[in-house]
C-alpha cells in the first residue's frame with residue numbers, strides 16, 4: 405500500500421512515512437493510492453470479532469506488512485486495553501431505530517482517545533525501531549491535548565508539549581491535561597486564544613532547521629493514522645446493530661468539526677461497509693451544512709456554542725473528501741484549493757453537488773435545540789447526551805430519514821461538558837476518574853503567546869534526558 409498527496413506532488417511513500425509526515429509536504433493531505441475493498445463474504449466473517457481483532461483486520465490492510473503481525477496486534481491491544489468498557493466502543497439502543505455509539509470510554513472521556521491511544525503507541529513503536537526520540541508539539545482547544553498527553557505519557561522515546569489557551573478550556577479539560585506529572589510532558593498555557601496557539605505551532609513547524617534538529621512531529625487530526633483508527637468503529641457498530649435487527653444499509657449521524665470522524669465513515673463505506681446516509685451534524689458553525697446543501701464552501705462568522713470541540717470554521721480534513729469527489733484528480737483539487745485561497749470560497753457545480761448529496765446529508769443545530777434535545781432525551785429515555793452528541797441526535801431527527809435505523813456517534817461523556825448540562829437543570833454525578841482530578845496538583849507554565857519564548861521552553865524539554 406502506497407500513499408500519495410491529494411495535491412499530487414509527493415512521491416509515493418509507505419505507511420510509517422505517512423504517519424511521520426502528517427501534513428503532506430506539498431500542502432495537501434496524504435491518502436492511500438487505492439482504497440482496499442473488502443468483499444461481502446470477508447465482511448461476514450469479520451462480524452463476530454472482538455473490537456481489537458476487528459481493528460487488527462482493518463488496520464492491516466493499510467499497514468500492509470510494515471509492522472510485523474505480532475507487534476501490530478500488541479500495539480492494538482495496548483491501545484484499547486486502556487478503555488474502561490470491555491467492548492471498547494459499545495452500541496446502546498436508546499429508542500426504536502436509534503442507537504448511540506459510545507466512543508467515550510477511553511482515558512479522557514472523548515472519542516479522540518480511540519485515535520490517539522493508537523497514534524501514541526505507533527509513535528512509540530517507531531521511536532523504538534529507529535532509536536530516534538520523537539518530540540510532539542500540538543495546540544489544542546481542549547480534547548485533543550488531553551487525549552494526546554494520555555496517549556504518550558510515560559512512553560519510552562517520546563516527549564510532548566501541548567499549548568492551550570490559558571483559562572479558555574473547560575475545567576475538566578484543563579485538569580486532564582495539567583494534572584499529569586511527568587518530565588516528558590510540558591503544558592504551556594498561553595496568554596491568548598486557540599488561534600494564537602495554532603499560529604505559533606505552524607510557524608515553529610515552518611522552521612525546518614528546528615523541526616529536523618528536534619525530530620518534531622504533529623498530532624493533529626490530518627494524520628492518516630487517526631482517520632484509520634476511527635474507521636474501525638463504523639464496522640464494529642454495523643456488526644452490533646446487524647445482530648439485533650435486519651438492516652441493509654446503516655445510517656450514521658456524526659457530530660462534525662474538522663471532518664475527520666465523518667471522513668472515517670466515508671472511508672468505511674468505500675471499503676465496502678453497507679453505509680446508507682452519513683449525516684454531517686454541525687452546530688451553529690455550519691460551513692459544512694451550507695456546502696452540502698448549496699455547494700458553497702465558505703467560512704462564516706465564528707460562533708461560540710455549547711459544543712466547543714465543533715466550533716470550527718475551516719474543516720482541515722475536507723480536502724480528503726474533495727479528492728474523491730473530484731475522481732482522485734490532484735490537479736482539480738489544487739485548482740479548488742487555490743480558488744479557496746484567493747477567493748475565500750469553493751463553489752461546486754450542480755452535477756458534483758448531486759454526488760455530494762448522495763454521499764451526505766447535513767443539518768446544523770442551534771444552541772437552544774442542542775440544550776432542548778439533551779433535556780428531552782433525559783426526560784424520555786433517561787439517557788444523558790453530551791452537547792456534541794446532542795447535535796448528532798438532533799440532526800438525525802431533522803433529517804429526511806427519522807424512521808430509518810441510525811447510529812449517532814457519541815463523541816464525549818457529558819461530565820466533560822457540565823457547563824451545558826447545568827444549563828439544562830440536570831445534575832450529574834461525575835465518574836470517579838473525573839472527580840479525582842479536582843484534588844490533584846496541576847503542572848503548567850503560563851507563557852506569553854510569543855514564538856521565541858515558547859521555542860526556548862521547547863529546547864529545554866527536548867534536551868532533557870528521558
Ligand SMILES: *Cc1c(COP(=O)(O)O)cnc(C)c1O
Nearest residue numbers: 547661662663664665713815816
Ligand atoms: C474533536 C471533536 C469533535 C469533532 O470531530 P472532527 O473529527 O473534528 O469532526 C466532535 N466532538 C467532540 C467531543 C470532539 O472532541
